[in-house]
Amino acid sequence: MTDLRELQFYATPEHPCSYLSDRQAKTLFADPKAELNRTDYSALSDLGFRRSGPHVYRPHCGGCSACISARIPVDCFKLSKSQKRVFRNNQDLTVRPTAPVYSDELYDLYERYINHRHFDGDMYPPSPxxxxxxxxxSKQDTFFYQFKSADRLLAVAVVDRLDQGLSAIYTFFDPDESHRSLGKFSILKQIEAVRDQNLPYLYLGYWIKGCQKMNYKIDYRPIQLLLDGHWTQINTNELSMP
Known part of the structure; x- marks a missing residue:
């Protein structure tokens, strides 16, 4: 286990924020040469860090704290009426964990998703x-949840295992199947998986009040937000306000 007190961190120069168009952003990265095991990564997740590829990071923006880490305490979570409908609409799907690998089938779905849903974002254009x-x-314990209807791949959720739960890294899905709400279904299945493993939390990354792309995260109630260094459980509709 790495002594986190001795772990080196590196800040990027300012760059345009991906979420708030009028802001500049900075990112703090853990030393990419450090050997972080699952316990190290789990501890950093509790401090608001995320993973992208081999890098573990968190926002480090001067004068801005809009990005707030969010997690679902799964034992407290209850399905809403709309979430129950999402489950019913996807009862025909099989969900299977697989190794995180590249394949033409996976990439084709990813490419279609980015081209249709994020053509205005910094991940466009996609590439292998x-x-x-x-x-x-990934240097962590990562797997892909593959969602299929018969032999047809409809969605993939990229997930990391933590000591205290799962971390939802990214989900991509068939843009022609919007009626299924596959993004929501993916989170619901991950909540189910955390419960099955008798673990407490599903980590959702960052929520930003006023950012439409992030609003879906507060549909899972109650939710816990990392505020002033403490995880605080939120049960009201206050977060839905613009």
Missing amino acids: EQFRSFLVD
Whole structure:
């Protein structure tokens, strides 16, 4: 186990924020040469860090604290009526964990998803190299949940195992199947998996109030937010306000 007090961190120069168009962002990275085991990574997750490819990071923006880490305490979570409908609409799907690998089938789905859903974002245009570096190249205990209807791949959730739960890294899905709400179904299945493993939390990454792309995260109630260094459970509709 790495002594986190001795772990080196490196900050990037300022760059345009991916979420708030009027802001500049900085990112703090853990030393990429450090050998972080699952316990190290789990402890960093509790401090608000995330993973992208082989890198473990968190926002480090001067004068801005809009990015707030969010996690679901799964024992307290209860399905809403709309979430129950999502489950019913996807009862025909099989869900199987697999190794995080590149394949033409996986990349084709990823490419279609980025081209249809994120053509205005910093992940466009997609490429096989981007897929590998973002989703496959991991130094952690990572797996893909593959969602299929018969033999047809409809969605993939990239997930990391933590000591205290799972971390939802990224989900991509068939843009022609929007009626299924596959992104929501993916989170619900991950909540189910955390419960099955008798672990307490599903980590969702960052929530940003006022950012439409992040609003889906607060549909899972109650949710816990990392506020002033402490995980605080939120049960009200206050977060839905613009």
